[in-house]
Amino acid sequence: MQLNRQLSLTDAVLLIIGNVIGAGIFTTSGFLAEQLSHPWLFLGIWGLGGLLTLCGALTYAELAGMFPLAGGDYQFLKAAYGPWAGFLLGWLAVWVINPGSIAAMSIALASYLQGFLPILGAISGKLLAAAFILVFSWINYRGIRPGGTTQNLFTFGTIVLLVVVILAGLLSANGDWNRLSAPGPMPKIAWSHLFGGPMIAVIFTFSGWFASAYIGGEIRDARRNLPRSLILGTLCVTVLYLAINLVYLYARPLHELAGAENVGQLALEGLYGSGAARWISVPIMLAIAAGINATVMTGARVAWALGENGGVCRALRRVHAGYRTPAVAIACQALLAILLVTFGTFGQLLSCVVFVMVLTSIASGVALMLLRWRRPGLARSYRTPCYPLVPLLFVGSYLLVLVQIGRGQPWSSLWGVLMTLTGVPFYLWGRRHPRPAECSGHDADGRGAKPVSKSTL
Secondary structure: OOOOOOEOHHHHHHHHHHHHOOHHHHOHHHHHHHHOOOHHHHHHHHHHHHHHHHHHHHHHHHHHHHOOOEOOHHHHHHHHHOHHHHHHHHHHHHHHHHHHHHHHHHHHHHHHHHHHOHHHHHOOHHHHHHHHHHHHHHHHHOOHHHHHHHHHHHHHHHHHHHHHHHHHHHHOOOOOHHHHOOOOOOOOOOHHHHOOHHHHHHHHHOOOOOHHHHEHHHEOOHHHHHHHHHHHHHHHHHHHHHHHHHHHHHHOOHHHHOOOOOHHHHHHHHHHOHHHHHHHHHHHHHHHHHHHHHHHHHHHHHHHHHHHHOHHHHHHHOEEOOOOOOHHHHHHHHHHHHHHHHHOOHHHHHHHHHHHHHHHHHHHHHHHHHHHHHOOOOOOOOOOOOOOHHHHHHHHHHHHHHHHHHHHOHHHHHHHHHHHHOOHHHHHHHHHOOOOHHHOOOOOOOOOOOEEOHHHO
16 A cells, blocks of 8 residues: 655645754854854855755755655665665664654753743643654644645744744844944864864754655655755755844844854844744744654654565554554654653764764765666656766765764764664564565555554554
């Protein structure tokens, strides 16, 4: 049984925007203002980050056009390097990255909501976070259309409020355009420093731009709409990020932004006073909610794709007979996320897998070049422009970031690699116990999954 192809291009674009925009855009700028002492360096790092992310989107667009399936990177690595590469990525994503991300965002949403509505302070933050996980998982369990509609509502709300903040900020008479200039010349900055802390912060504020590639099996006319969604979603986020940071500079001098933990609130205070600044929590909460829903949706599809390998993960590939969703994958993901919230271990786990996450993006970029060389006749609905310059820029920039992460967090990076390698014995076991014939079919439309009835869960 195949997954339902019910999502449009608009759904896919909004999924990317909602998956990317989070609390980071309201906090990261304070760190960057501390690291980069000139206004144009401050804005330039966002422009450069957007350009490199667009290179990544253009690279993934060709891959997604070739493999319009559920799983994203899982499918790309599997095609380029073999089933073992896809399995190891899927293994880490299913057990650590996706449930850990859902847990972290749910705790953050609970914290913001309790601060905004003090009446909720009587409820445990962990209990509230667990409730969010269950609600979003249930929505996505009931079908891809309910999940997509929920995503659209939260993302559209986030975009509208961000645009309001941007326009209200730029139209305020309390700002100063002279803050975009500096009294002295632009300081020289080493590339090693630029691609260290500053670029790492920007790259992770842009992270999630590849979200639509993970639900390729449920997008209509996926070979055309997947590449378009990656490009359009990335461009929209880049424009919003540049505009909101322009507002920050218009509202406050760079030295006042330096080190601030909540730059958005600080900027609104400068433009409209402390009363208006309190409302910055609303777009933040909407953005985090959109991120939770997007990760629940995309993470379950990675788990579903991992079930193709059979073995210990076979059950994750079962599809609900009525809702046509990866029901077992969604349920397992929710359970893991709640356990991580309960024991509070998601922060340590996520810090260990940052290195592997960047390495995965690099491997996917290289995969495009390998597939161009090894399988030139493979059907491609989209071809990356300026090849091989675009994928080389993407891979090269992420490689610089990877080196900086490895230098700055050597032990965490090593632990992340070791956590990934724990999947090796399970992969080998799965090869000795291949999936049954009824679970083995999987074409570009996502066919071949075994259904699961309502009574199963």
